[in-house]
Amino acid sequence: MTEEIIIAGFGGQGVLSMGKILAYSGIMQDQEVSWMPSYGPEMRGGTANVTVILSDEKISSPVLRNFDTAIVLNQPSMNKFEETVKPGGILLYDPNGILHPPTRKDIRIYKIEGALEASRMKSSKTFNMIVLGAYLKINPVVKMENVLKGLKKSLPERHHHLIPLNEEAIKVGLEKVEKVS
Amino acid sequence: MEEIKLMKGNEAFAEAVIREGVDAYFGYPITPQSEVIEYLMLEEPYKRTGMVVLQAESEIGAIHMVYGAAGAGKKAVTSSSSPGISLKQEGISYMAGSELPCVMLNVVRGGPGLGTIQPSQADYFQTVKGGGHGDYKLIVLAPASVQEMADFVEDGFKMAFKYRTPVMLLSDGLIGQMMEKVQLKPQKARLSNEEIREKYGSWATIGHKPEERTIITSLELKSERQEKHNHKLQAKYREIEKKEVRLEKFNCENADYLLVAYGSSARICQKTIQLGKEKGINIGLIRPITLWPFPSDEINKAADKVKGVLSVELSAGQMVDDVRLAVNGKVPVEHYGRFGGMIHSPDEVLEALEKNFIK
Numbered sequence: 454m455t456e457e458i459i460i461a462g463f464g465g466q467g468v469l470s471m472g473k474i475l476a477y478s479g480i481m482q483d484q485e486v487s488w489m490p491s492y493g494p495e496m497r498g499g500t501a502n503v504t505v506i507l508s509d510e511k512i513s514s515p516v517l518r519n520f521d522t523a524i525v526l527n528q529p530s531m532n533k534f535e536e537t538v539k540p541g542g543i544l545l546y547d548p549n550g551i552l553h554p555p556t557r558k559d560i561r562i563y564k565i566e567g568a569l570e571a572s573r574m575k576s577s578k579t580f581n582m583i584v585l586g587a588y589l590k591i592n593p594v595v596k597m598e599n600v601l602k603g604l605k606k607s608l609p610e611r612h613h614h615l616i617p618l619n620e621e622a623i624k625v626g627l628e629k630v631e632k633v634s
Numbered sequence: 635m636e637e638i639k640l641m642k643g644n645e646a647f648a649e650a651v652i653r654e655g656v657d658a659y660f661g662y663p664i665t666p667q668s669e670v671i672e673y674l675m676l677e678e679p680y681k682r683t684g685m686v687v688l689q690a691e692s693e694i695g696a697i698h699m700v701y702g703a704a705g706a707g708k709k710a711v712t713s714s715s716s717p718g719i720s721l722k723q724e725g726i727s728y729m730a731g732s733e734l735p736c737v738m739l740n741v742v743r744g745g746p747g748l749g750t751i752q753p754s755q756a757d758y759f760q761t762v763k764g765g766g767h768g769d770y771k772l773i774v775l776a777p778a779s780v781q782e783m784a785d786f787v788e789d790g791f792k793m794a795f796k797y798r799t800p801v802m803l804l805s806d807g808l809i810g811q812m813m814e815k816v817q818l819k820p821q822k823a824r825l826s827n828e829e830i831r832e833k834y835g836s837w838a839t840i841g842h843k844p845e846e847r848t849i850i851t852s853l854e855l856k857s858e859r860q861e862k863h864n865h866k867l868q869a870k871y872r873e874i875e876k877k878e879v880r881l882e883k884f885n886c887e888n889a890d891y892l893l894v895a896y897g898s899s900a901r902i903c904q905k906t907i908q909l910g911k912e913k914g915i916n917i918g919l920i921r922p923i924t925l926w927p928f929p930s931d932e933i934n935k936a937a938d939k940v941k942g943v944l945s946v947e948l949s950a951g952q953m954v955d956d957v958r959l960a961v962n963g964k965v966p967v968e969h970y971g972r973f974g975g976m977i978h979s980p981d982e983v984l985e986a987l988e989k990n991f992i993k
C-alpha cells in the first residue's frame with residue numbers, strides 16, 4: 454500500500470506539523486515515509502503545502518504531480534490542487550473561506566468545518582488535528598494508537614500536556630466530517 | 635540498534651557530523667541549509683564531545699577556519715548553499731593545493747546570483763569541474779536520501795583522510811529540507827592530540843620540533859617544483875578515479891532507454907521507471923553516487939543495450955556533458971530538466987523521454 458497525500462493551506466494553519474504527525478504515525482507502524490515541504494516565502498505567512506507519502510515499500514520520488522488525497526484548507530490551494538487528485542481519489546476541504554467549492558465528479562469529496570469546530574473548542578491550534586481526524590475517518594491509513602504515538606514523538610516534551618486536547622480534536626474531526634459527493 | 639528517527643536531510647547531516655567525532659564545524663547561515671548550524675547550536679556538541687561549533691563572520695572566514703583546523707590534522711566540516719559555496723571557492727582550491735582533508739556540504743539552490751531558495755542541481759559544473767582555480771579535483775558524493783545525508787559524512791571523511799583531499803557532498807534544497815526515516819551510527823570518539831600525532835604527524839602542523847617541522851602551504855614559487863607537486867596531485871586523482879567510483883543501477887537489465895540522474899533527480903527518475911512500465915516502456919536508470927570520479931565506464935557499457943540516453947538534472951544541462959563523453963557517440967544522449975528552483979515531476983521526465991526517443 455502506498456498513500457500519496459498533499460496538505461495545503463496558509464502558513465500558520467499547522468499544515469506542516471499535521472504532515473509531520475502523519476509521517477511519524479507511519480513510522481510507528483513500520484512504514485516508509487517521506488515529508489516534503491514547500492519551504493521559503495511560504496514559511497513566512499503565505500501559502501504552505503507538504504507532500505506526505507506513506508508506503509509499505511521503499512519510496513521513490515518524494516515529488517509528485519498527482520495525489521491519492523488532497524487536503525485543502527484555502528482557496529488558492531483549491532485552485533491549485535483540485536485537479537491533481539487522481540480519479541477515484543479523495544479531496545477533503547474546510548469550507549471556511551472557500552468561495553469556489555470543488556466541482557470534479559470523478560473524485561470523492563468531503564468537507565470538515567475545521568475552523569468552526571476549533572473555535573467551538575476555544576483553541577484555534579486544534580484546527581489541524583480536527584482536519585487530521587476527518588481524514589482518518591475517510592481513510593484510516595494509520596491506526597489511532599499510532600497517531601497518538603506519533604503525536605508524542607513529534608511534539609517537544611514541553612507540549613506533551615497538550616496531547617489530550619489534540620486527541621479530543623482528532624475525535625471531533627472523526628465525528629464531524631461530511632461527504633459532499 | 636540505533637533508534638529510527640524522522641529528520642530533515644540537513645539535521646541528519648548535522649547529527650552525523652557530531653557522531654563522526656568531528657572536531658570543528660565552521661559555517662554561516664543560508665537557506666535552504668541553515669538547519670545545519672541551527673541544529674548544531676541547539677544540540678551543543680561542545681558539551682557532548684568537545685566539538686567546536688562556530689558561526690564565522692562570513693563564508694570566506696568559515697572555509698579558512700576549516701583550512702586551519704584541517705592543517706592541524708583535525709576533522710573539520712563546513713556547509714552552505716550555492717552563493718555561499720561560491721564564496722568558499724578560493725579556500726577550497728587552497729585546501730586541494732595544500733592536500734588538506736575536510737568534508738563540505740552544498741545544499742544547492744537555484745541560481746545564478748542570489749537566484750532563489752528552491753532546490754536546484756545547477757552547481758554541478760562548479761563542483762565537478764573546478765569552481766576554484768588551478769588543476770584540482772574534489773571527491774564529490776551526491777546523497778539521494780536523508781539516510782545518505784548522514785551516511786556520507788563517514789564515507790566522506792574516510793576518503794578525505796585516505797587521499798588528503800577535500801570532499802564535497804553535493805545535495806540540494808529538496809534532500810536538505812525533506813524528512814525521511816534515518817538510522818544514525820553510534821557516537822565515535824574524537825581523536826586525541828596523541829592519536830593525531832601518530833596518524834597524521836608526518837604532515838599535520840601539530841607542534842613539532844624545529845628539525846621535524848611540517849609546512850602546510852599551496853605556495854611554491856619554483857615552477858619546476860610546482861609542476862612536480864601537480865604531477866603528484868594528478869597521480870592521486872588517477873588513483874581515486876580507479877578506486878572510488880560509486881553508482882547505483884535500477885532496472886538496467888533489458889532496458890530500452892537509459893536515464894542518468896543523481897541526487898533528488900535520481901529519486902524522481904525511479905518513479906519514472908514505474909510510470910514507464912505502466913505504459914509498456916522499459917526504462918533503466920544509472921545513478922552516479924560519486925559525481926567525481928564519474929562512472930563513465932558503466933554508463934558506456936549500459937549504452938550498448940539501449941536506444942537512447944536521457945540525462946536528467948535540475949539544471950539547463952551540465953552533467954549531460956559527462957554522460958555524452960561516457961557514451962562516446964554510441965547512441966543519442968539528450969538532456970531534460972526544470973531549473974531555477976522548479977522541480978520536474980516523474981511524469982514530466984517520462985514525457986521528455988517519449989518526446990526525445992519514441993514519438
